[in-house]
Amino acid sequence: MILITGKEGLLHRSGKEIQNVFQNLFKQRGKWRRKALEVAPYYSADAPRAANAKKLIVCMYDGRMDHGGIADRLRGVVSSYDVCKQLGYDFRIFFNHPFRLEDYLEPAQVDWRITEAELCYNPEDAEAMFCGSNGTLVEPFFQRLWFKKRFREAHRQLHVYTNALLLPRSRRYGELFRELFKPSERLEQALARYSQPLKGGYVTMSLRFIGLLDDFKERDGRHIAPEEQQRLMDRCVDKIRELHASEAPGKLVLLTSDSTRFLNYAAGCLDFVRFIPGDVVHIDYADKTSDDINMKLFVDMFMISRAERAFLLQAQGMYNSGFPRRAAQITGIPFTHIRF
Numbered sequence: 001m002i003l004i005t006g007k008e009g010l011l012h013r014s015g016k017e018i019q020n021v022f023q024n025l026f027k028q029r030g031k032w033r034r035k036a037l038e039v040a041p042y043y044s045a046d047a048p049r050a051a052n053a054k055k056l057i058v059c060m061y062d063g064r065m066d067h068g069g070i071a072d073r074l075r076g077v078v079s080s081y082d083v084c085k086q087l088g089y090d091f092r093i094f095f096n097h098p099f100r101l102e103d104y105l106e107p108a109q110v111d112w113r114i115t116e117a118e119l120c121y122n123p124e125d126a127e128a129m130f131c132g133s134n135g136t137l138v139e140p141f142f143q144r145l146w147f148k149k150r151f152r153e154a155h156r157q158l159h160v161y162t163n164a165l166l167l168p169r170s171r172r173y174g175e176l177f178r179e180l181f182k183p184s185e186r187l188e189q190a191l192a193r194y195s196q197p198l199k200g201g202y203v204t205m206s207l208r209f210i211g212l213l214d215d216f217k218e219r220d221g222r223h224i225a226p227e228e229q230q231r232l233m234d235r236c237v238d239k240i241r242e243l244h245a246s247e248a249p250g251k252l253v254l255l256t257s258d259s260t261r262f263l264n265y266a267a268g269c270l271d272f273v274r275f276i277p278g279d280v281v282h283i284d285y286a287d288k289t290s291d292d293i294n295m296k297l298f299v300d301m302f303m304i305s306r307a308e309r310a311f312l313l314q315a316q317g318m319y320n321s322g323f324p325r326r327a328a329q330i331t332g333i334p335f336t337h338i339r340f
Helices: 010-026 028-042 070-087 139-153 172-180 185-198 226-247 260-269 291-305 323-331
Strands: 056-061 090-095 105-107 126-131 157-162 181-183 202-207 252-257 273-275 310-314 335-339
Touching: 028 126, 028 139, 028 157, 056 070, 070 090, 070 139, 070 157, 070 172, 070 291, 070 323, 126 139, 172 181, 172 323, 181 185, 185 252, 185 291, 202 226, 202 291, 202 323, 226 252, 226 260, 226 310, 252 260, 252 291, 260 273, 291 323, 310 323, 323 335
Parallel strands: 056 090, 056 157, 126 157, 202 252, 202 310, 252 273, 310 335
Antiparallel strands: 105 181
């Protein structure tokens, strides 16, 4: 059923889309410039000059700005790399908050690593830029223009804070991701271990509750009564059962979710359901995360990418997560978003 009214309805979403288009047209660049000023205090004329001779574009995830979750950060990386590659500039990633990216993802065809000592904070040679997202269909066009303008204007180093998504549905996203990244040896070992019980083939189904079940910290989360929580979980289990019967009969289903409570509940109700054990946190709200939490994050991502098919299930009040969508793009497997 297609909802017409309400916050999840077609009219509301269409109106929001139009509003956001005008925001892009008239406000975004000013907002992006002001946002970049938040890190201006870290730059000083007394800082050492840049050592790099060729222009260097550096994606920055250092805790000095809100960056979004891992899917948001990696889509910003891929977007930046796409433009950087087209323009012929050197590309690096400085990702040290709340963990070191190199501990889980290694360079594949491009060595994107950079040390803190190689970063320049002298305004003669370096500056920061910001490019955010608000999810409109036309936004990638404006983001790409902004990237090209700022990349070309930059001096020796440009420090890019972004979660931009320039390739929302393109197979090129996966091609660029695979040029940049491959799982670390530890991550690959974990993937092999969790893949073994699923070796006959599996699909994934993802659900993002954003705190509705009281077991996940989320800025935009809202509380619902315990009886509503139970009804929501039962409704989601029913949808998983229905979807399994119609779209993946005989297949195992790997569930991913921000609610460990729901994962355990669904697995207790459905004998074809599996999930990767461990806690889940939103990395934008953590100063530091454990290795177990980080490992589960990347295992979930790559297990989705290696499935036969991926689904996102979204009931009213739940979140339209980009995590399974971006994971599916890594390898180009079919992805389906189901609202119910």
